[in-house]
Amino acid sequence: MIHATSSYIINIMITSLSNSKIKYIRKLKDKRFRQETGHFYIEGIRIFGEAIQNMAGIQTIIYSPELLESEFCLDLINGFDNQERVMQVSKDVFKSISKKDHPQGIGAVITQSWQDLDQVDHQHMGIVLALDSVQDPGNLGTILRTSDAINVRSIVLLDNSTDPYNLSSIRASMGAVFNHSLIRCKIDEFEEWVRINNINIIGTSDRAETEYYGYDYPENMVLLMGSEKQGLQERHFSLCRDVVKIPMEGRSDSLNLAVATSLVLYQIYNQRRCKR
C-alpha cells in the first residue's frame, strides 16, 4: 500500500465526522441539495479518472491515504492544478461519505454542467436525444454510456426526469456523464423550440406503423423516447414528424428503456455509417 505522504500534498487531514465540509458532501446524496448547490459527488478510481481526464469542474478532491492504493489516482491528485482543493481525510471520515462497502478512498465534488436548448446548433445538430420523464437512474446512465459510444452529445431531459448526477446514474454511465451536454427543460419550452426551429422529431412507440429498422432517418433530428411506465405520451407523439416501432413477437409488450433507446440510436448510427 502506498501512503500518499508526498511533498506535493500539504493539506491537513480531516478526522472529524462532523466537519462542515464533510457534512456538505454527505448531503449531496440528497437530490434537492444537489439542485440547490449545483454540485454532485462522485467516487471510485474509474469515475474519478474520467472526471479528471474530461476536465469536469472539480471543486474538491477528497481522498483517504489509508484507503487509496491506486498510483494512477495518486498521480492525478499530485498533478492537479489547485492543490488547495485537495482534501485529505481519515479512513473513518471517508467511509462516512462513501456509499460503498469497500471504498477505494478517492472521491470528488464536481459542479454540474447544464446547457440551454438555445445553445443547440439546430442546423448542424446531427442526432440529439430527448428523454421524457425517465425514472430509473440506472437506465439514464446506461443511455448516456450508449450515446457516448456513438458520439451523441446533446441529451434533453424533459419534465420529471431522474437526476443524471445521482450516484447510480453516474456509475451506470461509466463516466460518460462528463462527456455530454445535458439540457433540462419543460415540455412547453421544448415544444416552442421545436416549432420555431422546425425541428425533426422522431419518436419511438409500439403504436407506430413504421419499423425502426427500415426507416430513413433525417440528417438533423431529435430522437424522442417516452418514459418506462408511460411510453410516448399523446402530446409528445403529436410533436413527431414520424414515429417508429421496434417489432416484438413474444409475450413482452415492451423492452427495457435503455435497450430500446440503444437499439434505435445504433440503427441511426449504422445507417449513417453505411451512407458515408
Place this chain on the structure above:
Amino acid sequence: MIHATSSYIINIMITSLSNSKIKYIRKLKDKRFRQETGHFYIEGIRIFGEAIQNMAGIQTIIYSPELLESEFCLDLINGFDNQERVMQVSKDVFKSISKKDHPQGIGAVITQSWQDLDQVDHQHMGIVLALDSVQDPGNLGTILRTSDAINVRSIVLLDNSTDPYNLSSIRASMGAVFNHSLIRCKIDEFEEWVRINNINIIGTSDRAETEYYGYDYPENMVLLMGSEKQGLQERHFSLCRDVVKIPMEGRSDSLNLAVATSLVLYQIYNQRRCKR
C-alpha cells in the same frame, strides 16, 4: 378495498412470523437455499400474473387479504386449481416476507425450471444465447426480456453466472424468466457439446475485425457473450466460428452488457425478418 373472504378460499390465515412455511419463504432470498430446494419466490401483481399465465410450477400462492386490492389477482387465486396450495397470511407476515416498501400483498413460491444442453434440438435451434459468467441480475433479467421479445427461448448460463431466480433478475425480466428454457453448465460441458454437434458459435468482442451490422449470421447458431468485467475470454473466443464487434467512437470502450447483447440479438432478428 376488496376483502377476499370468498367461499372458494377456505384456508386459515397465518399470523405467526415464525411459522415454518413463512421462514422457508424468507430463506428463499438466499441463493444457496434456492439452489438446494429448487424453489424461488416472486411477488407483485404483474409478475404473479405472468407466472399463472405461463403455467409456471407454482408450489404455494401467498396473499394478504388486507393488502391485496387487485381483483385481477383475486380472480386468479380463486381460479387456481390447487386451493390447498393457497396460503392466506396477515399483513405483518406478508411484510416480513416482502422486499418492497409497499407490498401489493401477492406472492408465490415456484419451482425453478432448468433444462440440459442435450435437450436443445441443435439442428433446428435457431438462435440460442449463451452468457459467460454474467454478474449483474438486472442485466440478466433485461437480457431475458429482450430475448423473449424476439422469441429466443434457450439461454445457456456458463460457469459463475448470477441466478436468474434472484428477485432483481425476475423483476428486470418483467416475467420473461417464465418463458425461457434455462440451461446452466460448465464451460467443459459446453465445449464438448459444441465440438460433438458442430455448433456455430458467434461471439461478440471489441477485439473482432468484423462488424456486427454487416455480418451474415448462420441459420442455427449460438450467440456467445462475455461477462461485464472480462468480455469474451480467450478460451471462449477460440470456440467461435466468427467474432463480431459493435463499433464505438466515444471515450467508452464498452457498452452495458444488456445493451450489447440486445443490439446483436436484434440485428440477427432483423436480418432474418428481411430474408423472409
